[in-house]
Amino acid sequence: MSQFEVRLLGPPNEDIVRGFPGISASWPRLEGVVEIRTKDETVPLQIAMVNLALYRTDVIHPPSNKPGISGPRTDQSFRMGDEVRLFQVSAGRSYDEVMSMDLPFIIPLPTNRPLPPSISLGKSTVETKYQLFVSIVYGKQQQYHEGFPVRIKRYDTLSTFGAYKVPVVNTVPSLDHLVGFDYSLPISAYGPGDLIIAYIKIYPNIDWQKSKKVKLQRVTMQVIEVTTYNPDGEESVEKRRRLCKVAQQLDMKLPEKGYQTEMSVDFPSIDLREKDNLIPKQRQDIPVVGRNGFTTASKLYKIEYILVLKARFSHCKDIEIEQPITVSQFDHATCMSFMRSISEAVEYANSVDRNRVPAPRIRRDRPSRAILVG
Known part of the structure; x- marks a missing residue:
């Protein structure tokens, strides 16, 4: 059993999916923070590495030509893009001893390859779902993995276009x-x-x-x-x-x-x-x-x-x-309501430095000392 708790959060009062997937000019992305906490305030965590990656799973379970019988189920899972390294221990050290970590991330969603929206029809006859996987290397090269669901919608088929x-x-x-x-x-x-x-x-x-x-x-x-x-x-x-x-x-x-x-x-x-x-x-x-x-x-x-x-x-x-x-x-009224937000998202994407990610916040084994690591 791991000695830590992991949470994945979006920005305050915001979804983890930012921008408008399907509209590349709006800078569609996943944005949030990975929170890692020790379960025992007297025992620091020994963290060597923290990575984050988006995975997609497609499932089909087609009906058979015979009534009441389903065809064979097929599923495929694969990583979307590169794995993102959120933390790496300093060279020459096996791990860092920490009490907590807040690791911000920004992962651009792919715009040059298929990104079907999350869907589940019938009894999973067709399904696409996404997960963000947090991978942690700790202690004596032990590994911990946990997946967090992500719901993706697409906005390139709005009837208002x-x-x-x-x-x-x-x-x-x-x-x-x-x-x-x-x-x-x-x-x-x-x-x-x-x-x-x-x-x-x-x-x-x-x-x-x-x-x-x-x-x-x-x-x-x-x-x-x-x-x-x-x-x-x-x-x-x-x-x-x-x-x-x-x-x-x-x-x-x-x-x-x-x-x-x-x-x-x-x-x-x-x-x-x-x-x-x-x-x-x-x-x-x-x-x-x-x-x-x-x-x-x-x-x-x-x-x-x-x-x-x-x-x-x-x-x-x-x-x-x-x-x-x-x-x-989305229905036509909902499509209409998105238009202004899309324009604002495009303006923001054109004005912001997309390569800038907030610095992680790491609390060491002394509770009174908070250190910002750039």
Whole structure:
């Protein structure tokens, strides 16, 4: 049993994750302090080295093609970036005797490689979680390791960004060219509870005599979640799940000027309440927004979303359109609330010395003497 207690804390009243992961200009980083305390004030600790490293674990547990049976579970864990040395004993010494240590740290989050947000869907069918591991070498080269969960969200798919406010406009003809299907979406990114609107026009090709016989029976719009599992050394498996659907039953002759309509549906949000109507305690490694599906990917999995528009006819080939959309972790109102904070974070990142880390504070074996070590 170790002779010390270890805590990992963020800045006062702040989360350990600073900046906005996914937005490199905001300087996304982990910032805080590792606190090491002796359990017995009469016995100093013999500390030789303290290191800190961020680890990520991806897990997939895909459903089997057979009902009620799950496929094999696959998980991967690896270090994100380099290990950071917070303390190193002076050359020629085996260890330093200390009563306590406060070791500040700043670890930039990677911006040039994948950093999927923390997520856990279903019964861990897809999961990504992070831990900061504190490693201590003490005494006669004894080692101590302890992991602390870190919840990471991403902010690069906010529906308020300009790239997602460009309308999607497209035209798709039926395979027999008797009918055209025009549709437009005002935006292309949505979050939980956001309204998805599609403007639709279905019209006959008047250059073809046969188009006068076409009847429009039904128009539907649905949102599909597509999860692709990539187990190591095995073939990829794709699973589709319908999240919501809206339909119009028409059974009408297609007018020469066409049929225009507006279809809308709310993107669903998961209800976390249990059978007793209580919301379970939030996991320390997964934020609440990580329990709802969103657009993301890692080496083991990929989650995508498509808006499926269908028109069913008689005397004409049916039309089915799959339009990719982006799903954010946050609803539109929340995305709006982030914009000012993101701008302030970018301004701060451009004005601060990113290489400056506060000095550690180490208390030696004499309680009355506090020494600052630069």
